[in-house]
Amino acid sequence: MAVIGSGPAGLTAANQLNRRGYEVTVFEKDELPGGLLRFGIPNFKLGKNIIDRRIRLMEQEGIVFKVNTMVGSEVSAKEIALTFDAVCVAIGSEIPRDLPIEGRNLKGVHFALELLSQQNRILEGIVIPSKDIINCKGKKVLVIGGGDTGSDCVGTANRHKAASVTQIEIMPQPPVGHNPATPWPLYPQVLKTSSSHEEGCIRRWNLASVRFIGDKNTLKGVEVEEVKWQPTEKEGRPEMRKTGRTEVIEADLVFLAMGFIHPEQEGLVKELSLAVDARGNIAVDPVTNQIADTNLFASGDAVSGASLVVRAMASGRKVAAAIDQYLRNK
Numbered sequence: 001m002a003v004i005g006s007g008p009a010g011l012t013a014a015n016q017l018n019r020r021g022y023e024v025t026v027f028e029k030d031e032l033p034g035g036l037l038r039f040g041i042p043n044f045k046l047g048k049n050i051i052d053r054r055i056r057l058m059e060q061e062g063i064v065f066k067v068n069t070m071v072g073s074e075v076s077a078k079e080i081a082l083t084f085d086a087v088c089v090a091i092g093s094e095i096p097r098d099l100p101i102e103g104r105n106l107k108g109v110h111f112a113l114e115l116l117s118q119q120n121r122i123l124e125g126i127v128i129p130s131k132d133i134i135n136c137k138g139k140k141v142l143v144i145g146g147g148d149t150g151s152d153c154v155g156t157a158n159r160h161k162a163a164s165v166t167q168i169e170i171m172p173q174p175p176v177g178h179n180p181a182t183p184w185p186l187y188p189q190v191l192k193t194s195s196s197h198e199e200g201c202i203r204r205w206n207l208a209s210v211r212f213i214g215d216k217n218t219l220k221g222v223e224v225e226e227v228k229w230q231p232t233e234k235e236g237r238p239e240m241r242k243t244g245r246t247e248v249i250e251a252d253l254v255f256l257a258m259g260f261i262h263p264e265q266e267g268l269v270k271e272l273s274l275a276v277d278a279r280g281n282i283a284v285d286p287v288t289n290q291i292a293d294t295n296l297f298a299s300g301d302a303v304s305g306a307s308l309v310v311r312a313m314a315s316g317r318k319v320a321a322a323i324d325q326y327l328r329n330k
Helices: 008-019 048-060 077-083 112-123 148-159 195-199 309-329
Strands: 002-004 025-027 064-066 087-089 109-111 140-144 164-168 202-204 207-215 218-230 239-250 253-256 260-262 296-298
Touching: 002 008, 002 077, 008 025, 008 048, 008 087, 008 309, 048 064, 087 309, 109 112, 112 148, 112 253, 140 148, 148 164, 148 195, 148 253, 207 239, 218 253, 296 309
Parallel strands: 002 025, 002 087, 025 064, 087 296, 109 253, 140 164, 140 253, 164 202
Antiparallel strands: 207 218, 218 239
């Protein structure tokens, strides 16, 4: 068996397949196994000793990890599909949502994962060229996006000793506690205050980014506009309306934490001519997660879009069972 990607879905699938008696090789493009568990989630939320222990146990049980191996670039995806009896594609959803407004290319504007992955690499002892290091110390930091990734940027900036940290969100502030608009079993849309926020952060809502402002190609601030959300006649997301009230938030560094849109389309997906759905995720059979009539299966965020670690793990278990049944039926 081949598993491409060693995030929570890939690790779970590999572990389950191995325990069913299959020989499993995991291909990982990064320097160490773990995917976003390793290089996305900060150490102050997930100690990497937990991942190290799990990887060590998996290796002792016979699973082979091949790191620094980009399938679809350094290694042929077609060759892997031909060599192995079945392949689980668990490449995650790594393409971040961008903010293509004026000044986007100014020095100081980064995707959130540029900061988070670099910080995790530094803590792993991986050398980062000095010219590429993102250091928030003494800087005015603005995080655009109010989710978990944004919160991770807040915590990381605080640990860098940033001069100030502000987090803005285009949506309105959710209520504290129960939200009647999202009853069970809907996911509760309520105000979340993480440990990162408690450490120090200005949080603001109903702000849309208009343009990045710079001087000599260096970021100096972000012009934002207050927006209002009006209910629509049909149920669903309210309609955003501009108010015309603008201001400039001073910033030396901006981190875009507005979510992830789909898996990488180049490389593996392109080489294998994998079909994608309307959102750009890998198209699979909804029951088995099989990709068309092939020996390829996909799991995790590459199929569902960016979601929770536990959901990716559940997907990995589902795919392992489907692969087992597929091979038994051959």
